[in-house]
Each structure stands twice: as structure tokens, then as C-alpha cells.
Amino acid sequence: DDRLIVFAAASMKNALDAVNTACEADVGEAATISYAASSALAKQIEGGAPADIFISADLDWMKYLSDKKLIKPDTEVKLLGNEIVLVAPKDSTAETKIEKRFDLARLIGESRLAMGDSKAVPAGKYAKAALEELGVWSSVEGKVAQAENVRAALKLVSTGEAALGIVYATDAHAEPGVKVIGTFPEDSHPPIVYPVAQTADSKDKDAPAFLKCLQSVKAGELFKAQDFTVLTPSN
Amino acid sequence: MTVVVDISHRLGDFEIDARFESAGRLTALFGPSGSGKTTLINMIAGLIRPDKGRIEADGRVLVDTDAGLFVPKHKRRIGMVFQDARLFPHMSVASNLRYGRWFTPTVERYASMSAVVDLLGIGPLLDRRPAKLSGGEKQRVAIGRALLASPRLLLMDEPLASLDEARKAEILPYIERLRDETKIPIVYVSHSISEVVRLASDVVVLAQGKVAATGPTGTIMQRLDLLPTEERGEGGAVLDTAVLRHDEAFGMTVLGSAAGDIRVPLLATPAGAPVRLRIRARDVMIATEQPTGLSALNILPGTIVAIEPGEGPTVEIAVDCNGATVLARITEQSRQTLNLGLGRNVYAVVKTVSFDRANTSAGLPVEADG
């Protein structure tokens, strides 16, 4: 199989599909991209998947692979960044400023705070960290509805099921059913990073070119268009 | 009580187009295999909806396709004994028997569990599942189940076909008693002439989906042409008689008839009671002079009124015995040897033991039967 195969976190699909197209000429072929949860992809690489490049939605799963020597360490790059925001249904009147000990519990009321699974889903982990840092986690812990992924959490908010939610800015901006109430301060949670690396078993000759193109200005523009922050130095 | 059936119906290639009316206590549906007996009885029970026609029982219209009327089967209170027993496989024999009782108003229950169980000899089977019964046992339970629902009309589709003679003989009297004592009308499918003669007040003869003849049993049984060839030996005259007296010493009953006194094995019927007697043509001999030194006890003088060729080497001879007709089947050779002709005075000779199932129960037609 001489295809260039990329395993990427599902939340990157829109941006990465565009980048893939833009890079086709530079790389010499369009990469075949398999989108799934970072955890599943990491375990598949561990299981011998024919992936050349892995783009994870958090640092943990990349570390999981590098600890097992399944990626080429020198190729690992922190590619993108993101922000988490507090959202409410579009017709909500909720307003607040996100700061230490802000009154999130009152805002939630009898409803729920939707977010990604605080142990499993990266966005959930960041959200929990932020709420702890801001000192409100203990007051809202019992009101949290943990979703399978951040998109599901967004759905819970956009359907009005949950009064509030914490999701990535990238998702919130593109979803017409919700409005952003505020952005969590960058220092309230560990940096949100999408790392990329070539796998240890990868022999595809086009992989370096693809990695290079991912970090190009052209790609950076496309990522920014989807509200990612671009972390690579070339920008 | 009358059963009126006038229907036409099509099943694949088979077409049934039957019309009959019977006011009898027990109407036999008689006909060869595939003639439509089961189909017809299924229509009366409400299991098949006829394409067209009308069915009435006991003055109650059950089906009238013109009026769009069709009484569902569970509202007909018509008991049915199926050709295949159709017991409930998940219930014990006892539960099978009790099933219909739930749906019968207490006042209308005329069948008692213990009586039915005793009669059918199914006491030892009560706790068993149907799967563990022999073929005959299943059918006995099926009969019991139908009886215990205390139906207003009882349909029986060859209920005795898989029973042995001893069981048949035990059950027949109960069917007779049912017929005579409860006044429950019965429609009885059979292709056994002896059963029909014994049980039926009326017969409907079916052939290829059509009614070939219908009428009182006596009349039908004398029309040998209606009977299937193989069954003609069973045909014969039916005489209406009355009990004259019982001869306890010899275990016999003397019946009085227009033709003269006839001795049959002892009956339980009281003196004076009417008894219907079938004399099978094949059991009757003709003598031109009064026989002597012969073991046959019944010797009826009469005049030959008809001679018709019978099957094979036989002829059927009708002897008018003082107004009652007795049929005899003898060989053509005997006819010629004895020079029998119309108008000749002869004796009809019948053995008493020919009536060998006569000693059964009260008020019955009694017959010469094998």
C-alpha cells in the first residue's frame, strides 16, 4: 500500500480536508485520512495500523505512543491550538464573566452543564481543569452531563437539553444553535495542543512533505479559518 | 332443532356446493375421503367462512353472506372434535379437559368431569402431557374436551377412526346417551356405515362436494345404490319395532314388528319402548319352506316384491313381510335353484347373533352389525 495514510482526531476533519486538498500538489498525492477518536487511533497504531502520520487531539495519546516508541520523536510537532468557551442555547439570556469563583452553579440552575467526558474527552479534561482552577468545579460537579465527545456536548446545548456547555471555540463558532458566553482564560487550563508526528513504522516517501505542508503558511490560513490557533513557528 | 346449511365454496380445484336441512338429533355426514365432509363441518363450526350461503343452527343464523353475517366461532357454542386431536400441547390432559368449562355459564353445564373421565377411560392420563399419549388416547381426550364445554351443537369429525373396537363400543353408548338425553344436536362425520346406522337419525350423503342424498337413516340405508360398493354389505332394511318382552333366561329380547316377532340379544330398553332395528341384507337368507332343525330363530314369512341384480354374483331381494320390507342378498345361483320370482311366498331367515351389538343402551336403534 503506497498511499499516504493519516490518522487524525475527528474534530479536525473540516480543516484537515481543506489542507489536504491544498497540499496535494506539493506532496505529490492526496493523503488518505482516517478520522476517529484519538484514543482509538492511538491504539490502532499500537495494533499495527498502516498509518504514516498521527494527529492527536491532545498530548496524552501522543505521549502514549512515544512512550512505546511508536512514533519518530524528531518529527513530533505541536501543530495547532484551541480555546474552550462557555456556550448556551441561542435563545438563552444567560450572561456572565468567566473569572475566579464566578457563579456558574446559579447559571446552570436546575439544568445541566454539558461537556466532554472529564476523564476521556480532551475538551472535557480541559474544561474540568479550568473549572477547578477557577474554583467552581466542586459547586457544579453534580450538574455536569458528560458527553462521549465534544460534538455531542454541543448538541446537548443546541437542543436546549442543557442550559450551558463547555466546548472548543472551533465547534462553538460554527454552530448556529448556540452562542458563546465567554472564553476560558488561557492560563486556567493546560495548553490545548494538537500534536502531529510520523509513526515509527512509516516508510511512505511523501510523509515528510505532508508534515512540512501542514506547517506551511497556506495550511495555517486554512486552520485559522476554522478558528484554530496555529502553533508552528513558521507562522 | 334444525341445522340448515346452504353454501357454496371453493378450495383450490375443489368446489363444494351443498344444501341440506336436518332436524335430526344426530345427523351423519357420510361420504368418501375427499368428498368435503371436513370442509363442511368446519364451516358450521365457524373455522371456514363460506364464499356464499347461509348456515343456521337451532333457529340461530350463524352465517348469512348476503346479510354479511358471520358469528365468530367462540360465540357459537359449537363443540368440535377434530379428525386430528389438536390437543393443547402445553397443558396436561386435565387442563385440556377443563379448558372449555371456563366459557360455559354454570347453569348450562351438563357434562361432569368425573363422568366423562370415567367413560373415556382417561383417568390414568390426567396428569400427562398430550405428547405422551398414544394416538387413540389423544382422540379420547379430544372427545372429552369437547363434551366438557357443554356445547349446544356438537360436531364430530370421524372421532372414532383411530380408536379400537373396545373403545368405540364404550364411547358409542355415551354419544347415544348424549343424543337422547341432553337433546344436544350432533353432526357426525363418518365413513363407517355401521356407525352411521347405529347413531344417526338422519344422513347427508356427500359425494365430490355435492349432497347426493339426504333423509332419515332408514330411508337412506335401503338405497343400496347410494352406498359405496364396498359398504353395500352393510346396507339393509331398517324396521321400527317395539320391545314386546325380555327373555332373561336366554338373555334375549323379543321385539314386535309388522313383520313378526324378532329375537335379539337382551336389551336394556323397557317393554313397550320403540327400537329401531337394522337387518343387513347380507345376513338374511331366503327359504322356500319353513326351515326346521336350523339354529336361526327369526323366520319371517313374506312375499317377494322386488328382485334387483346386486354386486358380483348376488341379487338383492325385497320381501314384504306384512307391510315391512326386509332386504336379502343371496347368490344368483340360489335364486335360480330356489326358482325365486316376484310374488313368491318365502321366509326371510335371520340369526339372532346377527344383531350382535344390540345389547347396548336404552332407546337405541338396534342393528345387525359387524
Added chain:
Amino acid sequence: MTVVVDISHRLGDFEIDARFESAGRLTALFGPSGSGKTTLINMIAGLIRPDKGRIEADGRVLVDTDAGLFVPKHKRRIGMVFQDARLFPHMSVASNLRYGRWFTPTVERYASMSAVVDLLGIGPLLDRRPAKLSGGEKQRVAIGRALLASPRLLLMDEPLASLDEARKAEILPYIERLRDETKIPIVYVSHSISEVVRLASDVVVLAQGKVAATGPTGTIMQRLDLLPTEERGEGGAVLDTAVLRHDEAFGMTVLGSAAGDIRVPLLATPAGAPVRLRIRARDVMIATEQPTGLSALNILPGTIVAIEPGEGPTVEIAVDCNGATVLARITEQSRQTLNLGLGRNVYAVVKTVSFDRANTSAGLPVEADG
């Protein structure tokens, strides 16, 4: 060819413990409902594995529990006609019939499709599914299916119970022909004495799981005590005779026997051929002087050798007619009137038409039968 059965087996409360050996061409298993006939035949077919014992057919050991031997049913080449037809519901009648042929080596096929279809009258049913057959039709197809597998031993479990007389009469000769021409041994379950007498060379009488008697049909049928009360009328003597000549003019055949000449309806059997004749006791009269002017053609002189009380008002009288025994059943009153005693010289009188199913097929036992 011999069938040897010596088994014991338990089914719930029912215990069967049967041992018999039959070298007959057609062995009847005879007994009342629930006596274990079906169970026994199922063991021969290989459908039930007996707890203990041995079964042998045609010199081949099929079951020997001591040796741990059990030939599976499909290797036995034993055809079976079940009490319930058990047709294959997903196949047409024609496919049902053809089923067994696949498994029969061509050279061993002795049954022809067209012959079987004609005989059983199932031509018009060939394209139909079993669900659309009447009860009798199903059973006929089941018989055809077993025959067309050309088995080496044929087991039949009351195959005629649900057939009408006309069909029975049509099928019986074929079973007889099968028995006589192909030498296929047959084990035949029945509770009809007339079937047994007509068909069986040997009889095994079962009662409550035990063999009550076993032997040649003639011997068993004379032991009226073995027969169920209700069936005793069917019992009687069985005479071995041979065809003397045919009387085409009167449609009769004259049979020669030790007892004298006997006239029966015309047989197809050639002159000189042996014929077995059953004379039912109830069809025989006793005369103390030679009757004259009587339509009964068969008058056999003899001496009374036994008198035994019969059922009800009857006595059974055995008349030795020149070495052949003829049984007569008459009333006690007649016996007294005629002053019959042991050693008395009398005449046994039998009507020719008593033998009313005699004109059937070649090489058969012929009987007086209803």
C-alpha cells in the same frame, strides 16, 4: 425372513416387555389403544432406542443393547407409514413421493411411481402441498411415499384407520400383492380384526405392553378369548383351501377343503392355487338335518367337538368337518331347542355372500367379512 424382537423399555409409567419372533410375510401387531403397538414398531424402525434387548430383521441384527449395537434408522431400509401421516410440508405431493427413491439403489427399486399413484388414486393431488389435502388423502400419500422407497421391511402403523371403505378396499389388495409378490416382509399395526385376518400371515397380540399371544393368524383367530369382546363377532375358523374351479356363469369360485366344497364369489386366483378362507363364527348356522329350499349354498356336514359359552346369550360351537374345524356362534336357546351336544352330527351352514370381499386379488386369504 424373520423378525425377532426381544426388548424391554420404559416410557413414563408405561412399561413394555415384548418378545416375539415371526417368520410371516405379514405380521400383524394387534392390540387395544395404548397397548404399545406404536412404541414397538418405532423400535423396529429405529426411532426409539430400547432400554434393553435385541431386534433382528431378515437375519440382520438391528439392535443389540448387550453388544452396544444400534443401526441408525436411515441404514435400516425399513419403510414406515406413521399413524399421523408426517408428510413433508414444504414439498409437493410428488416430491414427497419421490423422496425415498433418492436413497434406494436403482436395482433395488421395485415400486414404480405411476403404479403407486394410480393405485392410491392420488394422481390429481401430485402438485398440491400436504396442507391442502384431506385427512384420508394425506394418509394415502404417506403410504405411497413409504412404498416408493422400496424398503426391505415395511412397517405400517394403522395406515388405513382414516380411509373410507372404498379406499381401504382399493389399497388392501396392493398391500396383499406387495406381501405376496415382492416378498417384502411387513409388520402391520391394526386393531381391526378384519384387516388382520385378511392381511396377516401371523399375529402378535399385545396387551398392556406384553405379548399376550403370537402365532399364525388361523390359530390366533380361533382363540376367541384373545379377541376384544367387541371384536369376537369377527373371529372364526380359518380354512386352508385350494381353488377347484371357477363357475363364471354364476360368478362364483368353488374352493376345495377338507370340510367339503365351499362356494365364494368369483376369485381371480387360478385353479389349483391355495386360498385362505376365514369363516366368521357369527355367519355360521347349525342345522340338525340337511336344509332344503334354503338360499345358503354351503352346507358342511360334521360333528360337534366343543361347546363353549360365548358372550351374552350365545354359545360357540366347534364342528369338526372331516378334520377341518368350523366355528359357529348361535344362541343358547337354539342350542337347547335343537338339543345340540358333543358328538352330535350336524351341518354347518354358511351363505356364499358372507364371503363378500372375496373377489379381490390373487393368492389371498379370503374371508367372510363386513
Added chain:
Amino acid sequence: MNWLLDLTPDEWNAVRLSIKVATVAMIASLPPGILIALVLARGQFWGKTLLNGLVHLPLILPPVVTGYLLLLSFGRRGPAGAFLAEHFGIVFSFRWTGAALACGVMGFPLMVRAIRLSIEAVDRRIEAAAGTLGANPLWVFGTITLPLILPGLIAGAILSFAKAMGEFGATITFVSNIPNETQTLPSAIYTFTQVPGGDAGALRLTLISIVISMAALIASEVLARRVGKRMDIE
């Protein structure tokens, strides 16, 4: 064994909740399951194909989609959800009842199919015999059909139960993953599998789930065998 049962309170709650959800889903599905199986097996009506398709939908759709559709219709603002909440006080959203609904819906096609197959195997002539004894169709159903299809009912029930023990996608999408309220065993297992190094925890919960389901399975087999023996045919 100690290792297996050394669970956190939340995990214990997940075990208890899963059993409750699966049991309720199974029991609540039975009446509509029987009814629809009956209609599909015996009915002759326009729209039967549609009904049949509808019943199979949860099988055909990815579970997440089913969960989303449940959310849209039975959620707080969904038409069915609003109606039920207003008129009967039945609320599904973020409740264990919602998890039971999701599990019941996901297992429904399995249950209906098993029951339907059993109904189709019933000899209708035996039902007809009961009719002639005076039993109306409802009685016939209760005393003849229902006992005869018991093996199918048991099979359908156990399929529904087992499915409920494993159902994850629709449940978490519909009612999320709230410890002690909607966090069933599969949700808890899922969480473990998403964490590097969570495999041991996932394995432990998986084993517990298997033990529970096996116990139910064995019970169902024993029951079915007992029922079957009663009607033994040979």
C-alpha cells in the same frame, strides 16, 4: 476476586444502574414487543412494511444517530418529550429512565424478531380448537398463543437485556454520562478506554458486565428448557 470487586462507589452505582436499566428496558419492551410482533406476524394491512422498517431502524442506524433522534424527539424540547413531561410527568432527559428508553429502543428489533418467529411457528389450528371451545380471541391469545410462544418471549427478553447491558452509543448521546443517574456500565467502560492506561479498569468492568449477562443468559436457558420440556414433542 477481590481485585474484580474492588470498585469505587461510582462504579458500583454503574453496576446497579446497568442492571436496573436493562431490567426495566426488557420488561417495558415486552408488551409493545409482543403486540408489534403479533401484528407483524399475523396482520395484513397497509403500512405493515413501514412498521416493520420502523422497528428495524435502531438496528440499521448507527447508535449515535439513534441517540440523537431520541434526543430530538424525547428530549426536553422534543415533541414527544414535551408531551410526555407535560401530561404524564414522564421525563427522560438526563434520567435513568432515558437510558432505559434508549436501551429498550436499541433492543426492540431483536426482541420483536424473536417473538415474531415464535408466533409464526404456532399451529393456528390449535388456536382454532380453543376458539370452538368458547374462548374469545383474547383468551385464546392468553391461554394458548402466549404459553406456546414462551420460548420466543424468553429469547426476545434475554436479547433485549443483553443488548441493554452493552448499549452505549445511543444512551450516552441521548442522556449523557452522569454518574449515579445515567452512567451505565458501558459508559463507565468507555471512559476507561479513552484514558491512556485505563485498560485494567475497563477490563474489570467488562468482566463484571459479562458475569451479570451470563447469569441472565443461563437463567433464561434454564427457564426455556423447563418450558420446552413441558411441551416436548417427540
Added chain:
Amino acid sequence: MNWLLDLTPDEWNAVRLSIKVATVAMIASLPPGILIALVLARGQFWGKTLLNGLVHLPLILPPVVTGYLLLLSFGRRGPAGAFLAEHFGIVFSFRWTGAALACGVMGFPLMVRAIRLSIEAVDRRIEAAAGTLGANPLWVFGTITLPLILPGLIAGAILSFAKAMGEFGATITFVSNIPNETQTLPSAIYTFTQVPGGDAGALRLTLISIVISMAALIASEVLARRVGKRMDIE
């Protein structure tokens, strides 16, 4: 309609692949499905409970777990995967064959249960009758049992097919979501749900999936009815 069918090449591939995967999963499951249903319905042996439990496992486990177990055993580095690849050249990992395996495994309990119920409803006396006519057990099975259980086979097959059309968790966990190789319709639908603005695409693919499955369902019903009519009982 245009809107519905206006798919990208990758989406078309997903449609084609899903049909292929579902069909292969269904057909390949049938022989082992029949065998195991037979053994479970008729067999009397030690370990039957175990086998029964094993068959139900994919139902009981969260699909992700099943997928993960498949990855561990049938993956390139798994024992079964390595063995099959080496000796038979059969490779599942990250191939469409792996998707078919995952779908087949997930649908297996459904298929086995349907077939088993049908087998249990067969009147063994009719098989015995075929035996007396000289048919050995294999012939009896082929000419009597198999035709009699056809409705159950059809039901089992369609359940397996429908399940395969909706199976997602085990597939994506086992063979990932590689366009044109392992991206089935549910995976493609999932991908759409993971990005902003993907709902329309997800809906479109969902509808296509429903249409395909409904067609299969209707075909199966027609087939079953035809088969059933042949054996009509009343």
C-alpha cells in the same frame, strides 16, 4: 433526490463499501450461524452454556470493547490475525475484510438466535420420517430441516445485514475509518457528526442507509412470505 444522491466520490465509496461489507458479513456468517444454532438448539454437551455465552458476547459488550478485542486478536500483531495472515493469507487489519468481520461478529448473536428459534420449532417427527426413508442425518438436514427453517434463516440474515449497515463502534475501533477501504456508511456518518455543519451530510448518508436497508428488509419479507406460503398450515 438530486440532493440525496449528490455524493462525493468518498461517500459513494462508503455506500458501496457498506453494501459489500454487510453482504459479505451476512453470507459469511450464515454457515457458522446455522452450525452453532443447530448445536445450541439440539446439542447436549458440556460447555454449551459457555458457547452460548460466547455467541452473545458481542451483544453484551460495548461495541468499542468488541472492536478493541478484535484488534487485539485479529490485528496484525494479534495471535489469530498473525496466524491467519501467515497460513491462509487472510488479512483483516485495516482492510474491508476486517470491517466485514466486525460487522459479522456484531450481528452473529442476532442471526444465531433467529435460526435457533426456527430450529427449535421444527417438528422432529418429520425429520424422523425422512430418516426412515433412507436419508442420512446430513440429507435430512439439507432436504427437510433447512427448508423448514428458511423463514428463520431469512430473518437471521436480514438481522445480520441490518446490523452491519448500522454497526459503527466495533468497526471503527478495529479497522479505523480509512476512506475507500474501511470507511463504511456509519463511519462516514460519524465523521460528519464530528464537525461543525456536518449535520446535512450526516442526514443524507443516514437516509441512504435507511433506503438500502429497507430495500433489503422488504426483499426479505417478500421472500419469507413466499417461502411461508408454500408450507401454509391452515
